[in-house]
Amino acid sequence: MDTRDSLRHQGMRKRLVEAIRIKGVRDERVLNAIQKVPRHLFMDSSFIQFAYKDQAFPIGAGQTISQPFTVAFQSQLLDVQPSDKVLEVGTGSGYQAAVLVEMGAQVYTIERQRELYMKVQQLLPDLGYHPKFFFGDGYKGLPTYGPFDKIIITAGAPVIPQDLLTQLRVGGVLVAPIGPTEKQVMYKVTRISEEEYEKEKHGTFVFVPMLKGTVN
Numbered sequence: 001m002d003t004r005d006s007l008r009h010q011g012m013r014k015r016l017v018e019a020i021r022i023k024g025v026r027d028e029r030v031l032n033a034i035q036k037v038p039r040h041l042f043m044d045s046s047f048i049q050f051a052y053k054d055q056a057f058p059i060g061a062g063q064t065i066s067q068p069f070t071v072a073f074q075s076q077l078l079d080v081q082p083s084d085k086v087l088e089v090g091t092g093s094g095y096q097a098a099v100l101v102e103m104g105a106q107v108y109t110i111e112r113q114r115e116l117y118m119k120v121q122q123l124l125p126d127l128g129y130h131p132k133f134f135f136g137d138g139y140k141g142l143p144t145y146g147p148f149d150k151i152i153i154t155a156g157a158p159v160i161p162q163d164l165l166t167q168l169r170v171g172g173v174l175v176a177p178i179g180p181t182e183k184q185v186m187y188k189v190t191r192i193s194e195e196e197y198e199k200e201k202h203g204t205f206v207f208v209p210m211l212k213g214t215v216n
């Protein structure tokens with residue numbers, strides 16, 4: 001594939017970053033990452049021309065690349081610090097993972113659809129991004145790699161997955177859209193002790209559903 005970025009693309013990204021800033025994301029580390037990641041290279045060829053619109057688009061296998069504002073908003077809530085160990089559930093196009101890598105995180109990303117898992121393993125390293133890729137059911141997390149400083153779910157889960165809460169270190173943060181398939185509430189959950197979690201709600205969003213099991 002053509003892994004080129006150009007001044008024209010960079011200019012379109014600058015306008016996208018300003019649009020996201022106006023919608024309320026003010027964390028410069030997040031905005032810098034959005035400025036750097038060439039979103040058009042994560043999209044299906046039929047949608048490339050729309051890559052810098054602030055919208056979600058199909059990426060195949062019935063899934064979508066999240067809207068840039070949503071990626072920025074979740075990344076801001078996650079409060080990523082350089083070298084944070086971050087688990088992402090729902091690799092999809094790999095765009096959110098690339099944004100997290102760009103912010104300096106050590107990223108572990110898990111996908112339940114083999115087709116998408118195979119595709120990103122080719123694309124991201126070509127673009128210079130090296131998260132660790134896993135094929136599996138994100139409801140289970142990655143018990144042997146935890147605990148994580150941060151966990152981000154990029155699909156709508158009916159409830160906060162218990163196994164993921166236990167893989168968060170004390171002081172760690174989980175950001176996830178929780179609710180029925182029609183719409184979810186963005187939760188930020190902080191593990192304040194072994195047993196206690198503090199929950200905050202941050203508006204409504206619509207994600208593709210977080211499903212159980214894997215698809216080969």
Ligand code: SAH
Binds near residue numbers: 064094096097139208
């Ligand atoms: N972060 C992605 C968003 C993709 S959409 C991006 O930046 O493009 C959500 C993704 O979550 C889909 O690829 C879907 O297959 C995946 N998914 C849904 N349920 C899952 C689960 N239980 N475990 C892992 N991935 C899951």
